[in-house]
Amino acid sequence: MRTTTCLSLLVLAGSIALPAAAQKTTAEGIAEYRALLQDGNPAELFEAKGEDLWKQKRGPKAASMEKCDLGKGPGVVKGAFAELPRYFPDTGRVQDMESRLLTCMETLQGFDAAAIAKTPFGQGEQKNLEGLVAWISAESKGLPLNLPQSHASERRAYEVGKRLFFLRAGPHDFACATCHGADGKRIRLQDLPNLTKNPGAGEGFGAWPAYRVSSGELWGMQRRLNDCFRQQRFPYPGYASDVTVALAVYMGVNGKGGKTTAPAIKR
């Protein structure tokens, strides 16, 4: 509420002082726009759905997700998001939140994980995943990112992710690093986070899943990465594929200590 009062004073002051020099910079303007949106994030509507879905008996096995192990023990949701991706002994591989949800939806509820992975974003079970990732990430909100690197597979995933991050490919010879590999980069009016180290890595990685106002949709990290690949004119990565998990490990480990804001609100 105080922000609005200060802003109305700023706005009134701005309208009295006519010269352009008196007005704030574009970056400040964008920051103000984002601040105004913080209170009342439609992602909360998805969180409510996700909590219901976690507890609801669904699928061919008519079971809930309440026994799903997200890395901190069966059913432990608080804090799990801040430690993903990580290695899981039962599947023998490093998994991110969405990959792990597929595992649980298949083993506990009897869904066909491969079919869900092929389902387009926003449809069918992919729509339900939006609610689940929103809620699960909300249960870690404000916690510092703390991805484990104790298992050899986790360390290897980091190294693979790093190479993928800097790999130039596609018809435009882009790499993730082209946009996110150094400080001070920008696309039009958007400042791009440097994902190779903090604070950019923590802020960038810790903000997804997020509600995107431009489409009014809740995007998980998988959808965010998928869209990055599309923008670089790369072939689409598979949903919850090793490539996406490796990149997530690279960013998340680089962001160690950064406080999560997911589910955030984005343009």
Next chain:
Amino acid sequence: MADPMRIRAQAAGDKTTVRILMAHEMETGQRKDAAGKTIPAWFIQEVTASLNGKTVLTADWGPAVSKNPFMQFTLKGAKAGDKIAVTWKDNRGDTRTDEATVS
């Protein structure tokens, strides 16, 4: 049945800030789908809020209100424990009411 709203009502002195998030597409009727057909308008037209059963706010909306609408207003003379109810009605005649307690 439409998804529930999120209503937060916080009292500070004799002023209560009420913040509401509604789940609604708010389709303008200006967009076309992939086949080129116009997507019909579908949006909340009327919003009412009540305090302990008494109407305190009414508003008319058009399709230019953003998708998954947010609304904030300040109530006078409410206190912790009071009941706020918010109702919306859209152009299809669908309606939804949710309640919250002032904290």
Next chain:
Amino acid sequence: MKNRRQMLTQSAALAGLAATAGWLPATALAYSKDAFDAKSVADALKAVGVTGAPTESKDVTITGPDIAENGAVVPLSVATTLPGVKQLMLLVEKNPNAVVAIFNTSEFVESNFTTRAKLGQSSDVYAIAVMNDGKALFAKKEVKVTLGGCGG
């Protein structure tokens, strides 16, 4: 297949409808369709019965960002400290239809309302206080709409 929470929400919703059904004042205003169909600010004001041209007033405020990263969601507040106000309207001049929302003032709420609007393009946005005597007072500001990032 409803879970318990859905059933509770539904019964609460039905109870809410029943409770409010008899409580609305008989003079509840009908939906102002003509105002929302109006293309321009001037036509919208005519549709709500405003007489004469609106005058700018320091006692009416429109609050919002100078620049929006995306026109789909622009946070805006309309407010006034004046007495004798019937309605507070939020308008976007360059939208296909100018009126975004009409808030009816009451003794129970402050004349200060916040919502989020779609802006089709950079435009002046207006807060207009429609007075009981049929006059209109306004405040306006410009909001620039941009398209951030890789566009989309």
